[in-house]
Amino acid sequence: MKNLFDLSFTRFVSPSIARIVYILIMVALGIGYIVSVIASFATRNAVLGILVMLVIGPLVGLIYLAVARIGLESLVAGIRTAENTAELIRIQGGTPPGSAHTGHAGGPVAPSGWNQSGIQPPASPPNYPPNYQPPAQ
Numbered sequence: 001m002k003n004l005f006d007l008s009f010t011r012f013v014s015p016s017i018a019r020i021v022y023i024l025i026m027v028a029l030g031i032g033y034i035v036s037v038i039a040s041f042a043t044r045n046a047v048l049g050i051l052v053m054l055v056i057g058p059l060v061g062l063i064y065l066a067v068a069r070i071g072l073e074s075l076v077a078g079i080r081t082a083e084n085t086a087e088l089i090r091i092q093g094g095t096p097p098g099s100a101h102t103g104h105a106g107g108p109v110a111p112s113g114w115n116q117s118g119i120q121p122p123a124s125p126p127n128y129p130p131n132y133q134p135p136a137q
Helices: 014-042 046-091
Strands: none
Touching: 014 046
């Protein structure tokens, strides 16, 4: 819960809240299903009521539940990817995004043969074809 009030945004809140949001979506879909069945029977059309109760209601509910699950899973997967990437950068000795820089540039070290800023490639690396010119920057 304290992550919810973290103003520096160093921790993600979504993975811990995703479970609660999914439960709330399931409850809302269940209530919506019950209301739609009651409303369809209230029209005094028994065929419509049975159709909504047995076919339309469950089908719509399952589709909405699947879309909500896919969206939440996608959100959590993206956040876990960001966390794992930050951990890999930290393991390699760089500074993960969002953390305070301690005076060095951070990130991975440029390959040998590249200039210090890491912007320009070497003039003729051995793995380029002969007469290859890198594109102008």
